[in-house]
Amino acid sequence: MRRKMVNRYTEKGNALVYVLIAIVLFAALSFTLSRNMSGSNTKEIDNARAALYAVELIGYSAQVKSIIDQMSFTGTKTNNLNFTKPGEAGFNTAPHIHKIFHPEGGGLTPTNLPNRIIKEISTNPKANWYLGNFNHVEWTKSTATDIILTAHQITRPVCQALNKEITGDTVIPALSGNLSDYLVDTGTNTDLTTVSCVACEGYSALCVSNNTITAYSFYTIIINR
Numbered sequence: 404m405r406r407k408m409v410n411r412y413t414e415k416g417n418a419l420v421y422v423l424i425a426i427v428l429f430a431a432l433s434f435t436l437s438r439n440m441s442g443s444n445t446k447e448i449d450n451a452r453a454a455l456y457a458v459e460l461i462g463y464s465a466q467v468k469s470i471i472d473q474m475s476f477t478g479t480k481t482n483n484l485n486f487t488k489p490g491e492a493g494f495n496t497a498p499h500i501h502k503i504f505h506p507e508g509g510g511l512t513p514t515n516l517p518n519r520i521i522k523e524i525s526t527n528p529k530a531n532w533y534l535g536n537f538n539h540v541e542w543t544k545s546t547a548t549d550i551i552l553t554a555h556q557i558t559r560p561v562c563q564a565l566n567k568e569i570t571g572d573t574v575i576p577a578l579s580g581n582l583s584d585y586l587v588d589t590g591t592n593t594d595l596t597t598v599s600c601v602a603c604e605g606y607s608a609l610c611v612s613n614n615t616i617t618a619y620s621f622y623t624i625i626i627n628r
Contacts, residue, residue, distance in 0.1 A: 449560065456520045457564035460554050463514065464608065464623040467534065467552050470509045471625055474501070481550065481626055486535050486588075488513050503534070522558045524618050528589045530556035534625070535588035541596040542605050543627040550626035553586040562610040562619040569608055575619065576602035577612045582620045586611075595622075 471484065485502040487494045494505065502508035516531055523530040533553045540549050563573035579599045583590035597604045600611060608623040 450564070453558075453560035453564040454567070456517070456561045457568055459517075460520075460557075460561070460565065460621055461568065461608075463532075464552055464554075464621075464625075467511060468623070468625050470511045471503065471550065474503070474509050475626070481536065481628060484536060484550065516554055516557065520557050520561045522619065523556045525556070525583075528555065528583055528587050533587045533589075536626075537588040538585065538592045539594045540624060540627075541594065543624065545628055547628035549624050549628050551586060552623045552625050553582075554621040555582065555587055557610070557619050557621060559619055562612070562621065565610040565621050569606070569610075574602075575610060575612050575616075576600050577614055577616055578603075579614055582611070582613045582618055586620050586622050 474484070475481070479501050483501045485508070486504070487502055488504050494502070499505040499507035503511050504513055514532060521530040533555055534550070536548050536550050538548055538551070539546055540551070543549050559575070562575050566575060567573050577600070578585055578595075580593065581590065584593045585595045585599060593599070595603065603609055603611060607627065608621070610619060610621040612619050
């Protein structure tokens with residue numbers, strides 16, 4: 404399931420394909436896990452669980468991309484996308500058409516990361532999903548800011564399983580600074596470049612670590628600009 408951009412951005416809104424792949428992988432991994440549970444190989448069970456959780460994250464990323472792509476197809480401009488969540492100021496103030504999380508907009512249901520895949524080393528910001536239009540990724544189409552979704556502060560085994568699905572390898576690239584600076588909208592909004600992560604170049608989705616290799620986050624470029 405290689406998700407790398409070479410010269411041009413190759414994902415054309417085919418999020419449904421990723422959803423279907425995730426469903427198939429989820430079913431296959433669930434079957435594998437249930438079989439391994441009857442044995443005694445703890446390592447295989449742990450690996451199967453990590454792979455299962457990784458597929459859940461990939462599936463949610465695909466759902467987010469599908470919803471935002473649909474909003475774009477029906478006329479919402481990228482700069483008009485509204486990331487306000489239920490309970491936040493302005494959520495119930497019309498118009499709602501450009502609100503990703505509003506039933507009259509994108510209708511995306513906010514969700515939290517499952518506790519079983521969290522490894523939180525800092526509560527600023529806390530482990531969770533983050534979605535926004537806050538910085539630029541060097542290998543996208545222009546210098547405009549990109550829409551990025553991040554599963555922030557997940558466990559190392561799940562991070563490895565994600566990269567195994569995406570790149571075919573469990574190696575986790577390290578960023579040159581804090582994850583929140585590059586991948587979370589509450590950070591310093593530092594652009595993600597090949598200087599900050601050489602091994603990230605070209606990938607529209609990847610799991611990475613901070614510079615001290617103590618925290619892990621999975622990013623997906625939802626809209627490449």
